[in-house]
């Protein structure tokens with residue numbers, strides 16, 4: 342393998358329009374604002390990565406673009422792309438936070454290294470344990486009739502996992518939606534709910550017990566990120582598995598979560614952990630603690646979805662699916678040259694070396710709002 346050097350980093354800020362406003366316990370989303378990182382080498386290779394922050398959850402696009410442009414670029418120009426862990430450790434040393442920028446950097450490096458080695462990112466991460474992952478769609482339109490139309494269409498497409506975003510309106514609205522879905526589809530759907538921190542800790546156990554008869558696969562993040570004792574109490578009190586999302590970002594929080602019985606499931610997201618390697622560390626801690634994991638994401642284009650799919654492929658155990666639906670079912674148009682591979686309700690792990698997907702330059706130009714180079 343001929344060694345190469347990183348020659349340039351280009352940081353594209355993009356704004357993608359979406360099909361509908363989606364509501365969550367932590368606020369509304371009306372577009373996908375993301376950062377695309379393009380790394381080129383002196384050997385003529387291009388690697389793509391994405392930082393897709395959510396300001397109420399992980400951080401801002403502007404902050405992550407600045408982390409890449411100002412603080413990380415000087416350490417990467419001229420460097421050997423193969424030394425991925427070295428670059429990540431350095432990134433962690435020179436910028437606190439901004440895990441999305443670190444995820445973007447790792448994805449772009451692994452895309453280059455995979456192309457050099459003729460291996461997919463999943464294989465670079467250890468193995469391609471599976472070729473496809475069941476996909477969950479998030480039901481989050483305040484107009485539930487519009488969601489019912491979407492669900493009918495997705496059901497026809499083979500989707501069976503649906504996650505209702507709850508806690509942004511009154512409890513009766515959440516209950517009504519679950520009743521309608523169970524009436525219409527019976528047990529054909531695996532239903533999950535996600536409060537995005539939207540419940541008051543003092544009410545949470547009573548409210549959630551009322552929903553246990555719906556046979557939910559899991560209840561996600563009912564209380565605030567830092568209300569960890571309350572989340573552990575909910576986990577003890579309910580039969581339905583409880584998932585920590587906002588409360589577990591990285592390996593340190595995962596370890597503390599295992600020690601205190603925080604939750605039954607951790608949501609893995611490369612944007613929380615700072616990339617695939619760090620998410621695998623969270624997954625290893627979860628596995629040792631008897632905690633299940635789930636493939637979460639932020640509001641992303643197909644580039645970050647592809648990185649997430651390689652992470653999901655590399656996990657030894659995966660039972661609850663993933664939610665990489667935005668580029669197919671939420672964005673009006675994605676940035677990938679080929680559609681992100683969702684078929685029959687399954688996310689197919691991209692094949693080919695590296696990330697296995699590429700960005701369409703015309704679409705990138707169409708949705709780009711800024712370019713730092």
Ligand SMILES: [Mg+2]
Pocket residue numbers: 535537561562586587608
């Ligand atoms: Mg969540």
